[in-house]
C-alpha cells in the first residue's frame with residue numbers, strides 16, 4: 470500500500486491522540502483539566518565566555534539575574550568550536566560559580582597518616598606550603614650535574630598546572646617554578 474507523508478502524519482497523530490485518550494480515561498483524569506504551564510527558559514543577562522578548563526576553547530553562555538547571580542551556564546550554539554556542546558568538565562561549569570554551596574571557602578589540611586581533613590587558616594596553610602617547598606628544595610638542590618655543568622635545579626618537586634588556571638596565572642606559576650629550579654613542569658591537559 471502506498472502511504473504518503475501526509476497520510477503517515479495523519480495516522481500518527483490519530484494514534485498518539487488515542488493513546489492519550491486511553492491513558493486519561495484509564496487513570497480517571499478529566500480531559501478538560503487545565504494544562505499547567507511551566508517556564509522552560511529563564512530570563513537574565515547573557516554573557517558569552519570561554520571554558521577555562523582546557524585549550525579547546527569551547528564557548529559558553531553565562532546567564533545572570535538582576536543581582537548578578539549566575540543562574541545558568543550552557544554551551545554557546547553559535548560558537549564555531551563546540552556549537553553548543555560541552556564535555557563532562559564543561560557541563561559542570563556551573564559548579565565553579567561563587568554561589569555553589571559545595572565550593573570550598575577555606576583550606577583543608579590532612580596531616581601525614583591522618584584519615585580526615587581539617588579546616589585551617591589561610592596564613593597557616595601558606596606558611597606550611599612555603600616551609601615544605603623550601604625544605605624539600607634545600608634537601609635535594611643540585612647546583613651542578615654529573616658532568617660539572619651549572620644547573621641549579623631541584624628534581625624533588627614537580628609542578629602540575631590545572632586547566633582552571635588562566636593565562637596570567639599559568640605565566641606566574643611557571644615563572645615561580647623556574648625560579649625555584651623546578652624542571653618537572655606539566656599541565657594536566659597534556660598528560
Ligand code: SF4
Nearest residue numbers: 520522526527556559
Ligand atoms: S573542558 Fe570540555 S568544554 Fe571545556 S574547553 Fe575543554 S573540551 Fe571544551
